[in-house]
Amino acid sequence: MNTPQPSELAYVPFVSVANMMRLVHSLGVDRFLSDLAAYIEEDFKRWPEFDKTPRVASHSLEGVIELMPTADAELYGFKYVNGHPKNMKEGFQTVTAFGVLSSVSNGYPVLLTEMTLLTALRTAATSALVGRYLAPKGASVMAMIGNGAQCEFQALAFRALCGITRLRLYDIDPAATAKAKRNLEGQGFDVMACSSAQEAVEGADVITTCTADKQCATILTDNMVGRGQHINAIGGDCPGKTELHKDILTRAQIFVEYPEQTRIEGEIQQLAADHPVTELWQVMRGEVPGRTDANQLTLFDSVGFAIEDFSALRFVRDKVAGTAFSEPLDLLADPDDPRDLFGMLTRAG
Amino acid sequence: MNTPQPSELAYVPFVSVANMMRLVHSLGVDRFLSDLAAYIEEDFKRWPEFDKTPRVASHSLEGVIELMPTADAELYGFKYVNGHPKNMKEGFQTVTAFGVLSSVSNGYPVLLTEMTLLTALRTAATSALVGRYLAPKGASVMAMIGNGAQCEFQALAFRALCGITRLRLYDIDPAATAKAKRNLEGQGFDVMACSSAQEAVEGADVITTCTADKQCATILTDNMVGRGQHINAIGGDCPGKTELHKDILTRAQIFVEYPEQTRIEGEIQQLAADHPVTELWQVMRGEVPGRTDANQLTLFDSVGFAIEDFSALRFVRDKVAGTAFSEPLDLLADPDDPRDLFGMLTRAG
Structure with a gap:
């Protein structure tokens, strides 16, 4: 049989993992994170323009598969x-991902990209962007x-956006801490490996929790958290999966992405459904305050929202335009006469 | 920079449009449709085993983009x-599509495939499968x-599964009818081009409506439909998009895929939310009757449900296994140490 040559319309630009790594290195990780954070901030500031829905999750005993759309x-x-x-x-890997950006006007995809790396980068960029609004002034130490x-990406983003240079690491698996310490010292951080979570949080301005167990864990208890700190809670992002003791939540000022989703998935699933939270888009627009004083305990109850992925997809689309970091993928059938899909098929035979 | 070679785990088999066409021709369209219908029937018969949700639709003035998950x-x-x-x-094209099949146990995709052609094929296979349960005995003529x-695919499926050989075509655009007539005569059908919908339905055992306008249209009025016919209503599949006059609905026995979705999107959006409908999976399992007598007017209020796509994805996965009809796509990052995503990135630099 002959080999049909798809038309231009049939091709969708595809960014493979190898090309995503090339893109990151062409910009440098720090600039990638800073530029991506700017896209995320831009989209948070126009939050009401988006069609929003909690992600669609399919849970099994061993994990979850989710679709996160927005427009x-x-x-x-x-x-x-x-x-x-x-x-x-x-x-x-615990988390793998890919994503698609499409034209609303005709429904055709304009980008298909790996998002395992991109999710790590956008999660870190979001955390650090939020940190810029909520971390105490002059913060330099992060537990x-x-x-x-996710660990190294968080550290790099907090350095690029918030000036964090000293890290205090703890993991129940010392091999994970050793891996992160090695990688982060290679990036010029001052890194202390700690033997307990209690030790890690000592003197920290920012505390990032990013553990993976799908259970209601208590990574931080109330006595471990002082006044004036900012907690960046990443790992509690699923029903039945939390990291913080409830007592921390009741005394913290809680900031969230999209309350409808966070109340299902975040740390605040432990609280009443009407417990007051502040929406970050309103903080970024200057409509409500972020941190109001140096003694306040602030908490970003991060679960990850579709708009952050949307920003990341927009960012990648813009950055790969005109580069060799994407390849054309024959994803869409494109008959000469759009009604003649069958004719296209038979002519290929 | 060096070119990182992704490991086996990073690759997802991808079926392009060109390869989907090769797969169809390697089996023959008729066998593809019959075998696919068998997969769909198998999944309808185990309906309660699926995690089901109405599709997630993002509507704009000009169209809709939908995600249809199931597991x-x-x-x-x-x-x-x-x-x-x-x-x-x-x-x-009015409709384009692609899809992914994944392992529930680890969340890794096992297949990415074009689904523009595959959707046309699965929609036709589903219609004809339902026709086998509901069309009048000895049916040979379809309007x-x-x-x-979608037209030619429907015709081929109804011939392969139900024995339909004579077609009566009508479209408001005569060029569309001429296109379909040419294609279908090439496939050995006895085809009559009609100058009105009224003329097309004369003497038909089965009436297939498959129009695209996003509005509440009246493609069929009550006086056009006789006793004993089977209506295969494909085009009414969106809120505000219907094809049949309400009077037809009130006298027909209505069969649906997933009531929760059909009541939002199908012809029955015109009826009360508790209007009785029959679920096709129960008919296929023999738990409730399909057509009960020769004079009965039966209606398949088709909107397309995620389980049909799931069947199609399973089918394609099985058929491309061991063939050259898929290519490996570097979609998933795969570090040697799953926790060392950052190390993978830096080593690629």
């Missing part, structure tokens, strides 16, 4: 992402509890 | 599909109103 008037984006804490022991795949 | 205990599948009736005039991209 503005011009673009539609979604991410596929899984979360399987037991994967790591079997040589697989990091949970030293898995 | 059983082993596999998770979803389809991305758009519907933009105005596309055709601009040289784009087809709306002769766009």
